[in-house]
Amino acid sequence: MFTPPEYLSPSSIGLFRDCPQKFKLSYIDKIKEPPAWHLYLGSFVHEVLEYLYKEDAENRTHETLKSIAADRWTNHEWATKVEALEEKPGTIADFKRAAFESMTNLWSLEDPSETELDGMEHEVFANIDGVAMKGYIDRFIFAEDGSVVISDYKTGKIPNPRFKSEDDKFFQLLAYALMLEESDQEATSRVELLYLTQKAKHDLTVTPVKLNIARGVIVETRENIEASCATGEFHCNVTNLCDWCHYKKIGICPAHAGK
Numbered sequence: 001m002f003t004p005p006e007y008l009s010p011s012s013i014g015l016f017r018d019c020p021q022k023f024k025l026s027y028i029d030k031i032k033e034p035p036a037w038h039l040y041l042g043s044f045v046h047e048v049l050e051y052l053y054k055e056d057a058e059n060r061t062h063e064t065l066k067s068i069a070a071d072r073w074t075n076h077e078w079a080t081k082v083e084a085l086e087e088k089p090g091t092i093a094d095f096k097r098a099a100f101e102s103m104t105n106l107w108s109l110e111d112p113s114e115t116e117l118d119g120m121e122h123e124v125f126a127n128i129d130g131v132a133m134k135g136y137i138d139r140f141i142f143a144e145d146g147s148v149v150i151s152d153y154k155t156g157k158i159p160n161p162r163f164k165s166e167d168d169k170f171f172q173l174l175a176y177a178l179m180l181e182e183s184d185q186e187a188t189s190r191v192e193l194l195y196l197t198q199k200a201k202h203d204l205t206v207t208p209v210k211l212n213i214a215r216g217v218i219v220e221t222r223e224n225i226e227a228s229c230a231t232g233e234f235h236c237n238v239t240n241l242c243d244w245c246h247y248k249k250i251g252i253c254p255a256h257a258g259k
């Protein structure tokens with residue numbers, strides 16, 4: 001009835017697990033959500049920090065950060081894009097302040113002049129037990145023993161453990177660890193989430209058990225997506241989060257249509 005996407009990514013798997021209907025509207029019907037303030041904030045912070053780490057170690061200072069942020073903002077369309085957002089929960093000054101605070105909080109988690117990254121925005125393709133996967137790894141380093149440490153910046157809040165388990169919180173990074181192992185034969189020893197707003201680093205030692213849990217999620221989600229595509233049934237996972245869902249706002253989510 002519907003054709004499943006050729007590739008899945010850790011984030012598309014996450015979306016299907018959050019709400020199959022939302023996955024369908026986004027990845028199968030290809031009705032994309034418009035850009036949002038918090039997504040732009042995260043992308044802007046990622047981009048500026050990527051450029052910071054391209055500088056020589058001794059130049060990775062607050063001053064350099066400020067000048068990279070100003071350059072990306074003015075000369076790389078960020079000013080125009082953020083100005084054009086339909087919904088702005090604050091002023092442009094608020095956006096810049098929140099972004100700059102997140103970026104400078106990095107110094108509470110690591111010293112950028114003493115941290116050397118071995119890969120950033122690394123594109124990876126892999127076949128995990130028959131599931132074609134692709135995605136981008138934010139950043140990784142090779143530890144002294146040759147193993148890989150994968151990390152990811154987060155500009156949102158730390159998830160409440162009552163609503164998100166440890167395995168779910170680290171799923172995306174564990175999926176990337178599996179993908180690196182399959183594509184580049186690199187073993188990952190640790191994954192780290194850098195919560196910039198809250199100045200917190202959450203990390204997890206990667207074990208075969210953790211990797212197998214992520215592998216199981218990937219395979220099971222692919223099977224569920226194929227089953228939904230065959231029957232045309234994509235469950236609507238109605239929760240309080242629906243109030244923030246674009247598809248509810250524009251009236252095309254079947255669970256809320258006509259309400």
Ligand code: SF4
Nearest residue numbers: 019236242245248253
């Ligand atoms: S409004 Fe709720 S049920 Fe509908 S697509 Fe969005 S998250 Fe899913």
